[in-house]
Amino acid sequence: MSGVKQMIEVQDLSVTYASPLGPVEALSHVSLTVNEGEIVAICGPSGAGKTTLLRCLSMLQLPSSGKILVDGEDVFAGTSHDVRNARQKIGMVFQGFNLLRSRTALGNVILPLEIRGVSRKGASEKACKYLDLVHMSHRRDFYPHELSGGEKQRVAIARALVTEPRVLILDEPTSALDPETAGSIVQSLREINHSKGITMLIVTHQIDLLAPICDWVTYLREGQLSEAPGSSREATPAEARVAAGGIVQ
Amino acid sequence: MTWFDSAWLGRVGGLLFRSTLETLGMVLGSLIGGQILGLALGITLILVRPGGLKENRTLHSVLNSTVNIGRSIPFVILMVTIMPFTRLLTGTAIGPIAAVVPLTVAAIPFVARLTETAMLEVEAGVIEACLSMGATWQQIVRYVLVPESLPSLIAGAATTAVNLVGYSTMAGAIGGGGLGDLAVRYGYQRWQTDVMLAALVILVGMVQGMQFIGDRMSAKFRRR
Numbered sequence: 001m002s003g004v005k006q007m008i009e010v011q012d013l014s015v016t017y018a019s020p021l022g023p024v025e026a027l028s029h030v031s032l033t034v035n036e037g038e039i040v041a042i043c044g045p046s047g048a049g050k051t052t053l054l055r056c057l058s059m060l061q062l063p064s065s066g067k068i069l070v071d072g073e074d075v076f077a078g079t080s081h082d083v084r085n086a087r088q089k090i091g092m093v094f095q096g097f098n099l100l101r102s103r104t105a106l107g108n109v110i111l112p113l114e115i116r117g118v119s120r121k122g123a124s125e126k127a128c129k130y131l132d133l134v135h136m137s138h139r140r141d142f143y144p145h146e147l148s149g150g151e152k153q154r155v156a157i158a159r160a161l162v163t164e165p166r167v168l169i170l171d172e173p174t175s176a177l178d179p180e181t182a183g184s185i186v187q188s189l190r191e192i193n194h195s196k197g198i199t200m201l202i203v204t205h206q207i208d209l210l211a212p213i214c215d216w217v218t219y220l221r222e223g224q225l226s227e228a229p230g231s232s233r234e235a236t237p238a239e240a241r242v243a244a245g246g247i248v249q
Numbered sequence: 250m251t252w253f254d255s256a257w258l259g260r261v262g263g264l265l266f267r268s269t270l271e272t273l274g275m276v277l278g279s280l281i282g283g284q285i286l287g288l289a290l291g292i293t294l295i296l297v298r299p300g301g302l303k304e305n306r307t308l309h310s311v312l313n314s315t316v317n318i319g320r321s322i323p324f325v326i327l328m329v330t331i332m333p334f335t336r337l338l339t340g341t342a343i344g345p346i347a348a349v350v351p352l353t354v355a356a357i358p359f360v361a362r363l364t365e366t367a368m369l370e371v372e373a374g375v376i377e378a379c380l381s382m383g384a385t386w387q388q389i390v391r392y393v394l395v396p397e398s399l400p401s402l403i404a405g406a407a408t409t410a411v412n413l414v415g416y417s418t419m420a421g422a423i424g425g426g427g428l429g430d431l432a433v434r435y436g437y438q439r440w441q442t443d444v445m446l447a448a449l450v451i452l453v454g455m456v457q458g459m460q461f462i463g464d465r466m467s468a469k470f471r472r473r
Contacts, residue, residue, distance in 0.1 A: 058381045084383040098378035101472045102396040111392060112382040143472045163382070 006072075007167055007199040008034040008057070013066030015052050015223075026052040027063070028223040036166075039193055039200040043207045044220035050203040053220065054171050057201065058092045059083050071166050088116065091160030091198075095172040097152040099144040105131060105155045106140040112163045130158040134188055150181030154188070161192065168192075170202045174209055182209055189213060261444050264431060269451055271345040272427035275417045276455075279352030280410050286353070287360025287409075288402075290316070292390055294365045302376075302386040319358030324416045327351055328423065348425035352416055360409055367401030368394050400471035407463020411456050418452065428452055 010032040017024045027049045034040050044050055055061040057068060059075055068075050075086040099108045106127055113123035131137050134154040144152055153173060160168055173189070174182035190213040193200055204210045211217055219226050294312055297305040322330075328351040332342040335350040371394055379389050395402070421429025428448045436445020 060377055060380060084385070087381055087383040090381070092378070092381040094374060094378055096372075096374050098372070098374040100375055100393065100397060102399065102470070111379070114392065115379070115382050115384045115388055145472050 005036040006033050007036040007038075007070065008032070008201060009067075009069040010053075010057075011067040011069070013053070013056060013068065014064050015049070015056065015061065016064045025223055027056070030066070030220075030223070030225050032218065032225060034199055034201060036199055037193070037197045038215040039189070039202065039213055041202045041204055041207060041210050041214040041217045042220055042225075043204055043217065048220040049223040050220050051171065054092075054169055054201075054203055057169055058090055059087055088163055089166045091163065091165035091168045093153070093156050093160045093168065093170040093173055095175060097144070097149075097156045097176075099152055099155060099159075101144055104141050104143055105136060105147065105151075105158075108144070108155055109159045109162050112159060116163065127158070127162055130162045131155070133161070133192065134158045148181075149176050150178075150185065153177060153181075153185055157185075157188065157192075161196070161198070164196075165198065167199045167201065170200065170204075172204055173202060174204065174206050179209075182206065186210060186213055257443065261435075261447065264435075264444070265428075265447055265451065268426070268428045268431040268448065269455075272414065272417050272421075272429070272452075272455070275345050275348050275352055275420065275425065275427055276410060276413045278349040279356055279413055279417075280406065282349070282353035283356025283360050283409060283413070284406060287357045288364050290357060290361035291364025291368065292394065294361060295368045295394065296386060296390075302389060316358040316361050319354075320362065324351070324355050324419050325423065327355055328420060328425075343424035343426075345426035348417065348420040348427070352413055352420060355416055356409055356413060359412065360405065363405035363408065364398075364402065367398040367405060370401060371397045400467045403470065404463055404467040407460055407467070410459045410463070414452060414456055414459070 010030055013027055013030045014025065015027040017026055030049075030053065042050055042053065052061065056063050057070075062076065070086060070089055073086060075083065078086070100111065103111065106124070109127035109131055110120075110123045113126060114120075118126070128137065128140065131140055134157050136151060136154045136158060139147060139151055139155075142151075144155070147155065153176070157168075157170075157173075170189070174185055177185060186209055189200065189202075192198060193213070202210055202214070207217065290312065294309065294316070295301060296303040297309040297312070299306060299309065301309075328348075331351055331354060335347050336342045338350055339347045341347045375397065376389055376393055379393050384392065417425065417427050418429025418432070419425075421427040421431070422433045424430070428451060432445045432448040435441040436448065
């Protein structure tokens with residue numbers, strides 16, 4: 001498609017771990033392209049390599065071979081300083097929320113801005129804006145242990161968005177939530193995608209819940225990607241379920 | 250209690266007060282020194298450990314062994330062994346000011362190990378979250394490791410303070426001053442059991458107070 005910008009390009013990515021029983025190939029020659037503004041879901045069974053792929057995308061793990069380009073830049077090509085800069089283009093929402101217990105909701109959202117050296121006042125104003133975006137302004141002074149699972153997830157999303165990344169990566173964003181809360185989080189993701197045009201890559205088991213907001217769905221099985229029937233970008237939620245072949249719960 | 254009257258207080262009150270201040274001074278001085286240096290050593294151990302943010306197996310092995318050796322030397326032997334160093338720093342090897350040196354040296358490996366243990370409890374996922382935000386290792390120490398482990402660090406400081414009270418009495422027994430010195434000189438050498446008991450009551454109260462303050466402060470920062 002001409003005129004469409006490729007935001008994430010994964011090229012022939014392989015990750016091999018050493019183990020006492022010999023090398024384990026977690027990802028095998030994975031290639032994936034996500035265009036700007038798309039929402040893409042990756043589903044697959046446990047141990048398929050989904051988390052390894054996300055860790056590579058967020059530069060927490062070095063691949064054995066292959067490349068990852070975000071917004072046209074090879075994220076592993078530069079120095080550690082370049083890697084830190086590249087990381088700032090990507091917002092990451094973790095499965096376990098990973099909020100700091102010692103900070104309030106507002107303090108957690110301010111953190112990425114503090115890391116970038118933004119002034120306290122400017123960081124606070126911006127963090128409030130993003131807490132408002134995820135409907136969490138009324139809980140800004142609450143500590144994580146005082147928040148419900150859905151509220152923690154909203155704070156984690158605000159924290160990932162506050163630096164205005166080009167890409168948002170979400171690892172099982174709804175798995176720890178009840179159906180109603182999960183539905184409202186999915187709705188929020190759709191709104192954020194529409195209002196900010198942020199590219200989203202979502203790893204999920206709950207394809208029924210997330211497929212309706214996704215532009216397309218792909219499957220990771222035994223370290224290899226397989227696309228949905230026909231053109232993957234045309235897969236409907238129903239096709240997604242069929243193509244998952246019962247492996248996605 | 251026939252001996253606890255105004256005449257008795259007038260006779261030994263001043264001694265007890267001065268010795269208490271000496272003990273508090275020794276404990277506080279060595280606690281501050283031990284915490285600063287022990288915290289730095291503990292953070293270094295965390296950073297250079299296998300899988301750490303600045304992994305360096307050789308340095309970790311050296312520091313780890315140093316901490317183990319430091320913790321295994323009995324305090325009385327340590328105090329005597331480092332007397333030349335103490336004399337070099339303070340100009341004397343006896344008295345409460347000189348005792349701060351070996352007390353600090355004894356506290357460093359203890360605090361380092363407590364710091365390492367406290368920081369190992371910080372969830373790896375939280376550190377990874379900060380790395381994914383582009384944080385440097387210095388920022389992770391400042392924003393994650395220290396604040397997230399603060400309740401355990403405070404509890405560790407209270408334990409260290411209580412240990413230092415015990416060590417300070419040993420220091421007193423060999424010329425370090427303070428309540429230990431008072432108890433030995435009056436209680437043991439002059440058979441004045443009342444002075445020894447009074448020193449003991451003050452020491453018990455001191456330990457209780459330190460533990461109480463440590464527990465309260467630790468609870469204040471613990472968010473679970």
